[in-house]
Amino acid sequence: MEEMPRKADSKVSTIVEVDLGNRSYPIYIGSGLLDEPDLLQRHVHGKRVLVVTNTTIAPLYLDKVIKALTHGNSNISVESVILPDGEAYKNMETLMKVFDKAIESRMDRRCTFVALGGGVIGDMCGFAAAAFLRGVNFIQIPTTLMAQVDSSVGGKTGINHPLGKNLIGAFYQPQSVLIDTDTLNTLPDRELASGIAEVVKYGLIRDAEFFEWQEKNMQALLDRDPSALAYAIKRSCENKAEVVALDEKESGLRATLNLGHTFGHAIETGFGYGRWLHGEAVAAGMVMAVDMSHRLGWIDDTIVKRVLNILQQAKLPTTPPEMMTVEKFKTAAAVDKKVADGLLRLILLKGPLGNCVFTGNYDRKALADTLHAFCKS
Numbered sequence: 001m002e003e004m005p006r007k008a009d010s011k012v013s014t015i016v017e018v019d020l021g022n023r024s025y026p027i028y029i030g031s032g033l034l035d036e037p038d039l040l041q042r043h044v045h046g047k048r049v050l051v052v053t054n055t056t057i058a059p060l061y062l063d064k065v066i067k068a069l070t071h072g073n074s075n076i077s078v079e080s081v082i083l084p085d086g087e088a089y090k091n092m093e094t095l096m097k098v099f100d101k102a103i104e105s106r107m108d109r110r111c112t113f114v115a116l117g118g119g120v121i122g123d124m125c126g127f128a129a130a131a132f133l134r135g136v137n138f139i140q141i142p143t144t145l146m147a148q149v150d151s152s153v154g155g156k157t158g159i160n161h162p163l164g165k166n167l168i169g170a171f172y173q174p175q176s177v178l179i180d181t182d183t184l185n186t187l188p189d190r191e192l193a194s195g196i197a198e199v200v201k202y203g204l205i206r207d208a209e210f211f212e213w214q215e216k217n218m219q220a221l222l223d224r225d226p227s228a229l230a231y232a233i234k235r236s237c238e239n240k241a242e243v244v245a246l247d248e249k250e251s252g253l254r255a256t257l258n259l260g261h262t263f264g265h266a267i268e269t270g271f272g273y274g275r276w277l278h279g280e281a282v283a284a285g286m287v288m289a290v291d292m293s294h295r296l297g298w299i300d301d302t303i304v305k306r307v308l309n310i311l312q313q314a315k316l317p318t319t320p321p322e323m324m325t326v327e328k329f330k331t332a333a334a335v336d337k338k339v340a341d342g343l344l345r346l347i348l349l350k351g352p353l354g355n356c357v358f359t360g361n362y363d364r365k366a367l368a369d370t371l372h373a374f375c376k377s
Helices: 037-041 058-070 092-104 119-134 145-151 181-186 189-206 208-222 226-246 253-258 261-271 278-295 301-313 326-334 364-374
Strands: 012-018 025-030 048-054 077-083 112-117 137-142 156-161 164-171 176-180 346-349 356-359
Touching: 012 226, 025 226, 037 058, 037 176, 048 058, 048 092, 048 119, 058 077, 058 112, 058 181, 077 092, 092 119, 092 156, 112 119, 119 137, 119 145, 119 156, 119 164, 137 145, 145 181, 145 189, 145 226, 164 261, 176 181, 181 226, 189 208, 189 226, 189 253, 189 278, 189 301, 189 346, 189 356, 208 226, 208 301, 226 253, 253 346, 253 356, 261 278, 261 326, 261 346, 278 301, 278 346, 278 364, 326 364
Parallel strands: 025 176, 048 077, 048 112, 112 137, 137 176
Antiparallel strands: 012 025, 156 164, 346 356
16 A cells, blocks of 8 residues: 655545556545545546536535536536435436436546445446446545445445345446545434444454454544544555455455445345445344354354444444344345355354455355344244
8 A cells, every 4th residue: 555645735644545557546535635626636537527426415515526626627517417315226227317417418438427425326426437438437535434434445336136236237446536534524323333334344354453443442433533533444445455456356355345245235135225224234244244153163252242342332233134034135145246156155254353264165054053043034
């Protein structure tokens, strides 16, 4: 992770580089970055920009972003499309609204799409950019903790299908990611906690020291202490960037970033998209993965307790919703992206804290026991 030189008067506190050869890009992290026009403009190559945002974020930040894109640069013309907010709208019908606006506005191959919002907007805008005219540039401006620590980095884009989450999409990297931590000031507490679930994940799978820091600083994160949040975002982005640089298309290592996601995605699909936030479902999913790892004898019970403690402290769910049955989990898992040749591969913890495996080689009884322990049959 290179630290890059920056202008003395810049508000950028950290730049994390995602190293992908000629497709490398910077993640700018800092407070007040939407007030620095140059950070956005240097990554816009043509004259046309389409900002994709939603009904919640548009009134808060759209004008500011348009101003940053056009400040001192009369050549740039900006259009925007405002989508309904929430996971329930992460689908083909909503995606078409982005294409409609791009085509009506005569966007060309040199245009840039800008994703202004949380994970749903980032995933949809990125997928639209990957497909429009077979690929146009895009920039991520994530406004939720979830998007800042995870979904905006690494180029996974896509939409949901009624039968399963994120099953339609593309790997497509942005030109840059601009994280203005001030956008978290307007984030509801529930959304903040949802993002913390992904922060906890990094500690569990590859960064024990970071997990220990979280145990000491969870209250500061929940209280929105700026330096604690900035550190959690930086460290999460460094972890994610490192993994993506090593395994961009998820042939192995990158899958470990999905700890708890097989169970979590099943909850989101089975319960109904948007009823639980992604991080809430992942939190319950991580508890299930940790339970299964313990049943296999791969971790000791102190790790189980620590995971429960930290998620409870963050006020995240640690069991799936009542309506989730064993059958519902099995149906969703059957179409999970980690299934290979009919075999469900899972990310499980193994060994001391900070170590995990991505494997299909586990005792099926442990999976059945975990499912039965957490749900009604």
